Amino acid sequence: MTDATMISGTGDRLGSAKDAADRLFQRKRLFNFGLPAIVLAYLVYIFFAFDIAGLAQRARLDNAVTLASDSWSYKTHVTRDHRSGDIAYAIEGERKGMYPEGMRPDWVSDAGDTTVVDLGDGHVVRILPENRTEYDVPGFGTIEAHFDGGRIVTNLGDTPPDWINAGDRRVAITTDAGRVTITRSKTEVFRYFPGWELFWFTLDSPYYGKSFAQIVFGEQWDPDRGNIEGAANDFWHNPMWRHSDVAWAIGETILMAFLGTFGAALVALPLAFLAAKRFSPLMAVRFGMRRIFDFVRGVDGLIWTIVLSRAFGPGPLTGALAILITDTGTFGKLFSEALENVDEKQIEGVSSTGAKPLQRYRFGVIPQVVPVLLSQILYFFESNTRSATIIGAITGGGIGLLLTQAIQTQKDWEEVAYYIILVILMVMAMDWLSGWLRAKLIGGSEDKH
Amino acid sequence: MTDISHPAAAAAPQRIADLQSGYMELARKKRLYGGLTLVVFVLLLVSGFMVADSRNAGGFWDGLANVGDYPAAVISEAWEKRAELPANLVKFFPALVETLNIAAVSTLVGAMIGLVLSFLSTRGLARWPRLVPLFRRIMDIMRAVPEIVIALVLIFMLGGGPVPAMIAIAFHTAGALGKLFSEVAENADLKPVDGLSSVGANWSQRMILGVVPQVAPNFLSYSLLRFEINIRASAILGFVGAGGLGYELRNAMSWGPGQFDAAAAIFILLFAAIVLFDQISSRYRNRLTEGGHA
Missing domain, CATH: 1.20.5 (Single alpha-helices involved in coiled-coils or other helix-helix interfaces)
Structure with missing residues (x-):
C-alpha cells in the first residue's frame, strides 16, 4: 500500500463522515423545525375545532364580574314592600341574614316619615311614604321615582344615562356606591361591603359583632350559656355558612379517599401475589389476573361511579367504592411488579435457617416490598383526595357536592370561594400528611413516586 | 462467681x-x-x-345485591339493539375525538407551562434563584386544585364546551408535571449550561440548548403518562358539562331506559380509547426511559 492510497482512503472516510454528519444535521434541523410546526398546526386545528374565536361572544363577562366581586364582598339589602310599606334589612337578601326586629344597619336612619339610606361617598337614597323614592347621586343630581296608577314615573326624561335602566315596570340604577331597583312590588337598595359577613355569627346570635377578646374575657352575653360554649355552638351551627355541614363534607371526602385507597390496597395485595410470576406458578391464573386488573383500570373511575351510584345511591360510600374498584386494578398491577422484583437472596437466607414457606414470605418477602407498596399507597391517598372531590360532585357526597350546589345557585360566590380555599387546603394537608407518613414509616430511603 | x-x-x-x-x-x-x-x-x-x-x-348490603342491575340492563338492551351499535359508535366518535383533543391540548399546554415552571423552581437553573420557593408554592397550589373546581367556575363564565375543561386540566397538569420535571432537572448535568453561559447565551437559550436535550426523554415519558391520566379527567369533566364523551354519556343516562344502547356505545368507546392509549403510551415510555435514569 502506498502513501497515496492511504491518504485518498482517509479522504474518503473523512468525506463519508462529513456526509453522515451533514445528514444528521439535516435530520436535526428538520426535527427542530418540524416538531414546533406540527405542534403549531395542531394548535391551529384546535383553535377551530374548539371554536375559540366564538368564545368571545359566548363568554359572559358580566358573570365573570359578578363572580369576581361577589367572592370577596357582600351586599346588604334594604327592601320596602310596596303593599305593606314595611322595610326589611337582610344581608345578601337571605332570610338567614335578616336583621331581627328592631335592629338595622347603622347607615340607615329616620327623618320623620322618611327612611334615609346612606350609601357612602355622598350617595343618599331616601325611601319616602307612598312608595316614592329619591336618590342623590353626586355630580348628577337627584333621581325621583313614584308610582302613577301602577306605572313607575321618574324625572329622568327620555334618554337616561347608561347606568340607569328605566322603564314603566322596572327601574334599575347602578352606581359605584350601590344599586337601587324599583319594581311594582318592592323597592330594593343594595349597599356593598368587602369581606365575608356573618362568617362567625349570624345576626340573631348574641355574639354577633363581638370581638374574640370580648367573648373570651368579657361579660356573659347570653344569660343561659357560658360565652365560649355558646359562641362555639353558634359558630358551629351558623345557618349562613353552615360550618358543621362543611366540616362533615370535608370529612366525607377524606373518608372516601381513605376507605377507597386502603380498601383497594387490601384487596389488591393477595391478588397481586396471584399475578406475580414468582409466586403464582400457573400461567393461566397469572394471565387471567392481569387481564382483570387491566379491565378494571380501563373501565374508568367515571363509569364505575355511574354504575355504583345506581346501586348504592348518592353518598360517601359510593365514592369510596368507586375509588376502591378503580385503584384495585392500578394497585394490582403495581404490586405484582414490585413482587416480581423481589431479591431472591433474602428469601434464600431466611430459608437457610429452616423457615417454612409462610415464614419465608413473612421474613423474606414482606420486609422487602412493604416500603415500596406503602410509598405507592400513600402517594395514591393524596391524589385520591382530589379524585374524591370530583367523584363527590358526580355521585353527590362530600365537599364536591357542596361546591357544585353553591356554583349552581349562581349567587353564593363567597361560599364558592370559601369551599375552593378549603379544598386546596385539604389537598395540601393530605399531601403533607402522606409525605410525612412516608418519611416516618419508610425512613425516606425509598424512591418517591 | x-x-x-x-x-x-x-x-x-x-x-x-x-x-x-x-x-x-x-x-x-x-x-x-x-x-x-x-x-x-x-x-x-x-x-x-x-x-x-x-x-x-342506600346501604351497602342492600346495594350489593343490585350492583349488577344497571350493567345488566345496559348490556341486555344494547344486545337487543346490537344492529344499531355500529351506527351509535360512528355517531359518538366525534365526541371521543373531542375528549381526546381536550386531553392532548391540555397535556401539551400544561407540559409547556410545567417546563418553564420547573426550570424556574430548580436550584442551579432558576432564572431568579431567590424566587425558587415562590414558584414551588405556586406549583403546589396548582397541583392541589382539583380540575372540577376550575372547570365549573369557567363553565359559568365561558359557557359549556371543551375550553373550560382544557384550561382546568392544563392548569392542574402544569403544576403536577412541573414538580416531576423539576425533580428530573435537578439531576441534569450543569456543564453544558456553564459552557453555554461562557459563550454569552441568555437564560432561555441555556435552558433550551443545555438542559432540555438532557431531560427530554424523561419529560416526554412523564407527559405521556399524564396524557393517559388526562383522558380520564377529560371524560369526567365532560360529565359536568364540559363537552366530549362525558357530556354525551350524561345525556344518554338522563334519558334512562330506551337509550341504554347509546350509553353502551359510549362505554365501549371510552374503554377502548383508554386501553389503547394506555398500551401505546406504556410502550413508548418503556422505549424512552430504557437505559436512561428513570
Missing part, C-alpha cells in the same frame, strides 16, 4: 443473656407497636366504613 481468675469468661454468658433479653424486649416492643398501629388502622377502616355506610343514601 467462683472463678476469680477469669471474670470475663463468667461474665460472657451473663452478657449474652442480657443481650438476648434486651433484644427480645425490643422485639416485643416493636411487635406491640406494630400490632397497635394495625389495630388502630383496622378500627379506623371499620368505623370509617360504618360512617360512610350510614351517611349513604
